[in-house]
Amino acid sequence: MLSRPQSSVPFRRKKKTKNYVASTDIGKRDSNQDKKFVDLRRKIFILCDGMGGANGGERISEYAVKILDLELNEVYGLLRKKYIDENDILDFLEQRISYTNEIISATTAKVDVLTKGGTTLDVAMIYKNKIYTGHVGDGTIYLVDNSKKSIERLTEPHVSFLSDISSLSDIEKQIVASHMALKSYIGQGVDIKIDLTVNAFENSTLFMHTDGYNLISKNEILNLIMKKDHTNLKQNLINKRDNPVEIRLAYEELNEKGLGFKIDSKQKKQDNSTFIMYERD
Numbered sequence: 001m002l003s004r005p006q007s008s009v010p011f012r013r014k015k016k017t018k019n020y021v022a023s024t025d026i027g028k029r030d031s032n033q034d035k036k037f038v039d040l041r042r043k044i045f046i047l048c049d050g051m052g053g054a055n056g057g058e059r060i061s062e063y064a065v066k067i068l069d070l071e072l073n074e075v076y077g078l079l080r081k082k083y084i085d086e087n088d089i090l091d092f093l094e095q096r097i098s099y100t101n102e103i104i105s106a107t108t109a110k111v112d113v114l115t116k117g118g119t120t121l122d123v124a125m126i127y128k129n130k131i132y133t134g135h136v137g138d139g140t141i142y143l144v145d146n147s148k149k150s151i152e153r154l155t156e157p158h159v160s161f162l163s164d165i166s167s168l169s170d171i172e173k174q175i176v177a178s179h180m181a182l183k184s185y186i187g188q189g190v191d192i193k194i195d196l197t198v199n200a201f202e203n204s205t206l207f208m209h210t211d212g213y214n215l216i217s218k219n220e221i222l223n224l225i226m227k228k229d230h231t232n233l234k235q236n237l238i239n240k241r242d243n244p245v246e247i248r249l250a251y252e253e254l255n256e257k258g259l260g261f262k263i264d265s266k267q268k269k270q271d272n273s274t275f276i277m278y279e280r281d
Contacts, residue, residue, distance in 0.1 A: 019279040023234040027212065027271050033057035034210050034274035035065045035119075042076045043126035044069070045276050047139055049210040051185065052108075052117025060104060061119040064186050067103055068123060071096035079127065089125065089132045090196045097121065097134050097186075097194050104187040118187030122155065122208050126280075131201035136194055137185045138177065142218060144205035144225055146279070151222040154197045158184035171217050171250045178214045205279040212273025213237060217246040225277070233277065241273060 020040060026032045033050035035058075048064045050057030075092045078084045084092065100121070108114040120137025133141050138157035144150070153170075159180035165173050184193040205225055216237065224236050 019230075019281070020277065021230050021233050022274075022276040024272060024274040025212070025234065025238055027273060029272060031058050032272050033061055033119075034212070034272040035061040036274055036276055037065045037069050038276060038278075039069070040278075042073070043278075044072050044076070045124045045206065045208060045278060046072075047122045047208045047210060047274060047276055048119045048186070049137070049139060049212075049272070049274070050117070050119045051182075052114065052187075056108075056114045056117035057119070060108065060114060060117045060187055063107065064100055064104055064119050064121055067100045068096060068121070071099060072123070072125060075125075086127055086130065089127060090198055093123070093125065093132055093134045094194055094196055097123070097136065098192075101136070101186045101188070101192050102190070105189050108187045114187075118182075118185040120182075120210070121186045124206055124208065124278075126201055126206070126278075129200060129202050131199050131204070131206060133197045134194060135196075136192055138182060138211050140209050140211075140214075142207040142221060143199055143201075144207060144222060146203045146205055146226075146281070149222070149226055151218050151225075153218055154199070155195060158182060158193050158195075168254075169250070171246060172254055174214065174217070175247065175250055175254060178211065201280060203281060205277065207275065207277050209237075209275040210273060212271040213241055213275060215244040215247045216240045217250075220246060225279075230277070234275075237275060238273070 022036055022038055024032055024034050035048045037046040046065050046068055048061035050061030108117050120139045122139040122141055123134045125132045133154055135155040138159060141154045143152045143154055157177040159177050160183045161180055165176055207221060220240050
């Protein structure tokens with residue numbers, strides 16, 4: 001029997017880079033009203049931020065995540081069986097978000113503890129080389145081009161602006177939006193706004209977060225993602241949230257324009273803050 005030749009070079013298993021991180025910091029609150037769901041096999045990512053008191057908000061966001069997960073599992077099955085194709089995904093995504101809203105709205109109308117409650121909802125589904133997103137509320141979805149080291153915000157907050165903000169910069173608009181009331185959310189009733197997008201997803205990174213991280217600018221988020229320090233990403237985000245730099249400067253500029261918004265990083269420290277990051281090389 002021939003023996004296997006021995007190599008003089010020791011074999012080293014290639015270290016696998018972690019391409020997914022998701023975490024919640026509950027802040028100073030006693031409960032977590034943020035709920036997230038990640039299915040790496042189907043590449044489905046859901047993020048909800050509940051409203052309506054500790055008990056109501058927590059339960060509603062959890063219900064919404066579970067309902068939409070079941071609905072998208074069915075959509076994924078239809079894709080795999082070729083009953084539908086990628087051209088149908090956005091339509092089905094909109095339908096299933098609407099259905100989730102109908103179920104949650106009916107539930108909040110009947111259960112006293114959930115009355116006037118609701119949740120924001122952001123979802124991303126990656127299929128083949130594209131990413132499909134749905135958005136209701138004031139959560140945020142970013143798409144990062146890893147090769148170009150650029151970042152694009154795919155969502156706009158569904159809030160009621162009291163004045164024209166067209167002359168403001170993107171970061172100033174982000175600040176103003178964080179002070180406005182939601183006008184569309186899951187559980188509101190039949191009349192909700194659903195934003196949908198489809199984009200290429202190759203050598204890209206998906207980054208989603210709830211409003212607890214709204215004091216971090218998109219450029220600061222891009223810099224953290226480009227560091228590839230996934231192990232410390234949560235703590236780095238918390239540090240940026242608690243010690244905002246770009247946002248603080250933008251607040252000062254808004255005050256000079258007479259809009260008078262006051263930065264409250266202490267409030268954000270108390271809020272639930274959740275993010276999901278998924279990277280494809």
